[in-house]
Amino acid sequence: MREDPFVYAHEKEKEIVWMSQNTNQLETTPKINENIIEAVEENKYNLYPHKQGILGLKEVLLKDLGLTEGFDALITNGAIEATYGLTRAMLESGDNVIASDPSFMPIHHQVELCSAEMREIDVYEPPYKMTVEEIKEQVDENTEMILLIDPLNPLGSTYDREEVKAICDIVEDEDLWIIDDITYRDFAFDHTLTTEFVPERTFLVYSFSKNCGFAGMRLGGLIMPNELSDRLHKYRTNVLSANVLAQVGAKTALETKDQWLDDMVEQARKNQRLIKECVEEIDDVFLPIYPSNTNMFAIDIGGTGISPENLQEKLLYEHDVFVRSGTYVSKSSGEDFIRVSFTVPEEGVRRFIDILPDVIEELRS
Numbered sequence: 001m002r003e004d005p006f007v008y009a010h011e012k013e014k015e016i017v018w019m020s021q022n023t024n025q026l027e028t029t030p031k032i033n034e035n036i037i038e039a040v041e042e043n044k045y046n047l048y049p050h051k052q053g054i055l056g057l058k059e060v061l062l063k064d065l066g067l068t069e070g071f072d073a074l075i076t077n078g079a080i081e082a083t084y085g086l087t088r089a090m091l092e093s094g095d096n097v098i099a100s101d102p103s104f105m106p107i108h109h110q111v112e113l114c115s116a117e118m119r120e121i122d123v124y125e126p127p128y129k130m131t132v133e134e135i136k137e138q139v140d141e142n143t144e145m146i147l148l149i150d151p152l153n154p155l156g157s158t159y160d161r162e163e164v165k166a167i168c169d170i171v172e173d174e175d176l177w178i179i180d181d182i183t184y185r186d187f188a189f190d191h192t193l194t195t196e197f198v199p200e201r202t203f204l205v206y207s208f209s210k211n212c213g214f215a216g217m218r219l220g221g222l223i224m225p226n227e228l229s230d231r232l233h234k235y236r237t238n239v240l241s242a243n244v245l246a247q248v249g250a251k252t253a254l255e256t257k258d259q260w261l262d263d264m265v266e267q268a269r270k271n272q273r274l275i276k277e278c279v280e281e282i283d284d285v286f287l288p289i290y291p292s293n294t295n296m297f298a299i300d301i302g303g304t305g306i307s308p309e310n311l312q313e314k315l316l317y318e319h320d321v322f323v324r325s326g327t328y329v330s331k332s333s334g335e336d337f338i339r340v341s342f343t344v345p346e347e348g349v350r351r352f353i354d355i356l357p358d359v360i361e362e363l364r365s
C-alpha cells in the first residue's frame with residue numbers, strides 16, 4: 001500500500017504543486033510578513049492575546065463584512081473550530097441539519113458528533129447547488145439548521161441574491177438557524193450574505209486560510225448576532241484565544257485588503273482559465289462549474305472510467321502534482337471527479353496542464 005499522500009507531499013513540500021487543499025500561495029502583501037516579524041521581535045508571543053482576539057481584529061473583521069452594528073465576532077483557531085463550537089452549542093440529539101453533497105465534510109462530521117442527523121442533498125447535477133424545492137422537501141419538525149457553504153467547496157457554485165433570499169425565507173418560516181460558511185466569499189464574482197435577510201438567525205463562518213493564504217496560521221472566526229454571543233462563547237474550545245502572530249497577520253491582511261485582493265483574485269482567475277483551456281481538449285472530461293466562484297473547481301472524469309483515486313496517485317507520485325479525489329468531498333458522486341485548486345503560482349498550474357492530458361490517456365488504456 002502507498003504511504004499517506006500527505007506524508008509524501010510534506011516530505012517533498014517545496015517540489016509539490018499544492019492543488020489539493022484549496023490553500024493559497026499567491027502574492028498578497030509583504031506588510032503581513034513585516035508586521036508578523038515585528039511582533040516576533042517584540043516577543044509578543046510571551047503573552048496570551050485578549051480572549052476576544054487582539055485589540056482591533058474583531059472590529060476590522062466586522063467592518064470587512066459590513067456588519068458594524070448588532071454583531072459579535074469570535075476569533076477561532078480556523079473556521080473549523082468555529083463550526084465545532086457552533087454545532088456543540090446549537091444542536092442536540094435528534095435534530096437534523098440540511099446541507100449539500102458534495103460539501104466540506106468535516107462540518108457534517110461535527111454535526112454527527114452532536115448525535116444530530118445530516119440530511120444531504122445531492123447537488124452533483126445542474127444547477128450544482130441546493131434548490132429551494134429540495135430544501136423544503138427535507139425540512140421537518142426536527143430540522144434545526146441549514147448549512148449553506150457559499151461559494152461551495154468543491155464545485156465553485158454560488159447562490160445569487162434571489163436564491164439566498166428564498167433560502168432565508170425558509171429559515172424564517174420554519175424557525176431555523178442558518179450557517180453561512182463564507183470561507184471562499186472573496187473569490188466570488190458576486191456574493192450575498194444571509195445576514196441581509198435573517199440577521200438574527202445567521203452564523204457566519206469565516207476563514208483566513210484561503211483569501212489571505214493563512215491555512216498554516218489556523219485562524220478563523222464566527223460572527224453572530226449579539227444576543228447569541230454569550231451562548232456561543234460558552235462552547236469555545238479555547239478561552240485563551242488563538243495564535244497571536246496569526247492575529248497580527250490577519251489584522252494587517254484585512255486592513256490592506258484593497259491593496260492586494262484584486263490582483264490575487266485576478267491571478268486565480270487566470271489560472272482557472274488555463275486549466276479550462278486544457279480540459280476542453282480532453283475527451284469525456286468537463287468542468288461542471290466554470291467560472292468557479294472559489295479558488296478551486298471539480299474536473300469531471302466520470303466519462304473516462306478512471307478512478308479519481310488512481311488519477312490523484314499518478315499525478316502525485318509520478319509528477320509531484322497534488323490534487324484531491326472527489327471521494328474526499330462527496331459520498332454520492334465522489335467517484336466522478338477530482339477537485340483542483342488553482343491559487344498556486346502560475347508555473348505550478350502550467351506543470352499540471354502540461355501533464356494532465358497524457359496522464360488521463362495513460363490511465364484510460
Ligand SMILES: Cc1ncc(COP(=O)(O)O)c(C=O)c1O
Nearest residue numbers: 078079080104153183207209220
Ligand atoms: C467550506 C469550508 N469551511 C471551513 C473550512 C476550514 O477552514 P479553516 O482552515 O479556517 O479551518 C474549509 C477548509 O477547506 C472549507 O472549505
